Amino acid sequence: MKTEHQTDTPMVEIRNVHKRFGDLEVLKGIDLTVNRGKIVSIIGPSGSGKSTLLRSVNHLEVIDQGEILLDGVQVNRPDMNGLAFERHINHIRQNMGMVFQHFNLFPHLSTIDNVTLGPRKLKGMDKKIARELGMELLDRVGLAEKAEVFPNHLSGGQKQRVAIARALAMQPKVMLFDEATSALDPELVEEVNRVMRGLAEEHMTMLIVTHEMTFARDVSDWTMFMDGGVVVEECAPEKLFSNPDQERTCNFLRKHLGDNH
Amino acid sequence: MDFNLMVEVTPLLIEAAWVTIDVSARSMFFGFFVACGLVFLQSFRFAPIRWFARGYISVVRGTPYFVQLLLVFYGGPSIGVRLDPITCGVFVGAFNIGAYMSEAIRGSIESVDSGQTEAARSVGFGKVQTMVSIVLPQAAPLMIRSVGVLAIVLVKNSSLVSIISVVELTYQAQRLIGSTYKPLEIFTLSALMYIVIVYAVMGIIELAYRRATRYTTQ
C-alpha cells in the first residue's frame, strides 16, 4: 500500500482488515492510515464495503481479521472478552466521534441534552459546564437558538449538525462520517458540508465516507477508492479526480461526476 | 328495574369490588417483577436459560388462565403447595400476566431503532447505560400502552378467581343474582363497577403515557 501522505504521526491505522457477512466477504484485506490532522475520504459504489470499514473503526462491526489502531491503541482486541473488552471499547469510543447517515439523534432528549449527555454521564462533567460547552458547540454549528427544541422539530440538515455537535462534545481525536449527507434533501447538504469544512480548517482528523465527489475533492488530503471490498486506488484527490491510474476508478468517476471528466 | 334492591346491594358489591381491585393490583405488582425476570433471563448468553424462559412464556400463554388457576389451587396440595384462595389468585394472576407482560416489554424495547443503540455506543456508553438512558425512555410510551392493555385484561381475568371462592365482584354478583332473581339489576351494577375500575386504570395509563411522551409535544 502506498502511504506517501504519512508525513505526521498516525491517528487511525487500519491493517489488513477482513470482514465477512456469512458467505460474503465484504472487506478483503484493507490497509489505510489517517494521520493526525488529516482528512481522508473513502469513495466507491454502494456495496463496496466503505461504510462497513468505517463502522469497523468504531467497532460497530466486528472485524474477522487484521487490526485497527486509534492513536496507537488497538481498537479490536480478540484477546479480550466480556466486561474487560466492554470497558476497553467504551473508553476507545469516547475518543471517536461518529456521524451517521440517519443522524440517530435521541428523540426523547432536547437538542442541548443530546449534546451534553455524553460529557455529563461519561466524563462526569458538571451540568453547568457541560451546558456551556454544549451551547458553544451548538453555536459553532449555527444552532444555538435551537437548544431547547426536540429533534423531531428539526430539519434533516439541522439534525445532522446537532449530531456533529454531539460527537464533538466528547472532544474526540478523530471524527468518522458515514455518508453524513446522503439522507438529506439536496438543498440541505450545503449547511452540513459547511460545518465539516469548518472542522477541516481547525485540523480535526477526519475519516469520511461520502457520495459527494466534489466535496471529497475539495476538502480531503487523501482519497481512497474502494470497490468489491478492496482498495482499487488511493492517492491525493487532485490526482484521483483528474488522472486516476485505474480503469475502474475512471468508470466510477465518469458516472458520478458527469461531464466534468 | 327494582331500584330499592339496587340501593340495598350496592354496599355489598362495592366491598367485593375492593377485593377485585386488591387482587388485580397485587397481581400486577408481582407480575411486573416476573416479567422483568423473564426479559432478563432471555438476555442470557447461556442458551438453556433462554430456553427455560421461552418455554415458560409459551406454556403460560398456550394454556387457559382458568385451568392454571384450578391446577394450582386444587392440584397444588399434591405437590405441597397450599395457598389460601386470595393468595392463589394473586400469584397465579402474577405468573400468568408476567408471561404476557415480558413479551410486551421485550417488544417495546425491540421497537426502538437499532441506530439509537449504535449512536449511544459510538459515543462510548456501555450496554447498561445505553439501555437506561437511551433505549428505555424511548421504549416507555409503547411499553406503557401495551402493559396498560394487559392491566385491563388482568382486571377482567380477576373475575375467574370467584371459581376458587374468592369473594370478589363477580362472585358477589353471581351470589346476589342467585338469591334475588334480579339478574338485570345486579348485572347493571356490577358491570358499572367493572367499567369504573377499567376506566380508572385507563386514566392512569393515559397519565403515564403523557408523561412518557412529553418530549414529542415540545
Place this chain on the structure above:
Amino acid sequence: MEFDFGPVITYFPTLLKGLGVGSLVAVAVAFLSVVGGLVVAVISIYINKVVSWPLRFFIWLFMTTPLLLQLYFLYFGLGEWILIPAILVGILGLGFHYMAYNADIFIATIKSVSGGQYEASRSIGFGHVATIFYIIVPQAFIRAIPQLGNNMILMVKDTSVLSAIGVAELVHASQYAISVTFRPFEFFIVIALLYYVINIFMELGQAWLERQTAYRR
C-alpha cells in the same frame, strides 16, 4: 409427592368427550362471532346513528366487562324466561363476547381500506352497497385475519370458563373424575397439556393462513 396418572387414563374417554363438546362450542362460537362481528361492524359504520349507536354500546359493554359476569347474566337472565340448555347459553355468551371484539377489529380494518378504493369502485359503476360488499368488505376481512386469529386462539382457551355455567366441556368433564379419584393435579396437568397442544396447532394454522393471504393484503 407421588403422581399417579392411572385414573387419568381410565377416565380419558370422558375427557375426550369433553374435548369434543368444547370443540363443537368453539367452532359454533367462531362462526357466530366472526359473521356476527362483520355484520355488526358493517351496520355500525354504514347505517344511520339510530341503529349504530346501540351496536357500539354493545361492543363497548362487552369489551369492558369480564366474560364470566356476562355468562352469569345470560345464564340466569335467560333462565328467567325460557329453559335453554347450558351449551346454548355458552355458545351465545362466548359468541357475543368475541363478536364484540371481532366487530371492533372489523371496524378498524374497514376504515383502513382507503377512500380511493371506494371511488375507484364507484367510477366503474358499482353502487354504494355493491362497493361495500365486493370491494371494501373482502379487503377488510383479509386485513383482519391476523387479529381474528389471535382472538380465536384466546376464545378457544376461554371455552374452559364455560364449565362455570355447566357446559360439559373439558374442565367440566374432569370434575366428576376428580371428585372420585382425588387426583386434581394429574387431571389438570393433562387438561393444560391438551390445551397447549391445541394452541400450538392453532398458532401453526394462523401462521399458515396469514401466509396464504399475505399477498392479497
